[in-house]
Amino acid sequence: MGDKTRALISILKLQPVVPVLVIKDLAHAVPLARALVAGGLKAIEITLRTPVALEAIRAVADEVEGAVPGAGTVLNAEQYHQAVDAGSQFIVSPGTTQELLDVARKSTVPLLPGAATASEVMALREEGYEVMKFFPAEQAGGSAYLxxxxxxxxxxxxxxxxxxxxxxxRDYLALPNVICVGGSWVAPSALVEAGDWDGITRLATEASRLSA
Known part of the structure; x- marks a missing residue:
């Protein structure tokens, strides 16, 4: 097992649920991350789906003690470099391309590559990957398929x-080949928009207690 694989596993084993965030307002990034960390969810995936995503990662990396920020929806080498420069400690992609594999090989920051079929998993294993994102989980066959x-x-x-x-x-977490799950329910947009950080901490606490 390589150093980057060990680093990625140590991050993913911090908690059973990794929050998957779409941050639209930069002002929400730090209090949202603090609320999640307070509830026991330290590893946080901030998706690059909004104009403020990179600045949100930077703010969380700089200002939220205990947080382990990562970047999600990384699609190419440029985004990979930008995410690392912003302070991402792990990178997540919905799928895999040769460009991503090439940049990941040269980076010290580990990639969690996306796979949805047996062939994709086999191809990633040939590249040395042991840990992958199964996406989109429910639509691709769910826990029974996995x-x-x-x-x-x-x-x-x-x-x-x-x-x-x-x-x-819990259906996923009970499987022998699942290390954790990614979920957005711990930070619903209504609570974020309302600034209900206590409510998000409660959801995070419940999620951190999930197990098989």
């Missing part, structure tokens, strides 16, 4: 993301 991969693709570990809720998270 369970069916555990025997023929033994050794591959997953962070399922996409359609994960408090109702089905």
């Amino acid at each position: 369970k069916s991969l555990s025997s023929p693709l033994a050794g591959a570990m997953f962070c399922p993301t996409g359609g994960i809720t408090p109702d089905n998270a």
Whole structure:
């Protein structure tokens, strides 16, 4: 197991649920991250889906003690470099391209690459990846599909993301090839817009206690 794989696993094992955030207002980034960390969710994925995403990562990296910020929805080498420069400690992609594999190989910051089929998983294993994002989890076959991969693709570990809720998270977390899940329910937009950080801490606390 390589150093980057060990680093990624140590981050993903911090908690059963990695919050997947779409931050539209930069002013929300720091209090939102503090609320999540207070609830026990230290590793935080901030997706590059908004104009303020990179600045949000930078703010969380600089100002939120205990937070381990990562960048999600990273699609190319330029975004990878920008995310690392902003302070991301891990990078998440919805799928995988040769460009991403090339930049990840040269970077000290680990990549959690996306895969949804057995062939994609096998290709990533050939590239040395042991931990992958299973995306979009529910739409790609859910926990039953992922369970069916555990025997023929033994050794591959997953962070399922996409359609994960408090109702089905335990189904995924019970699988032998799941290290954690990604979910957006811990930071619903209504609570974020209202600045209800205590409410988000409560949701984060509940999520941090999820297990098989």
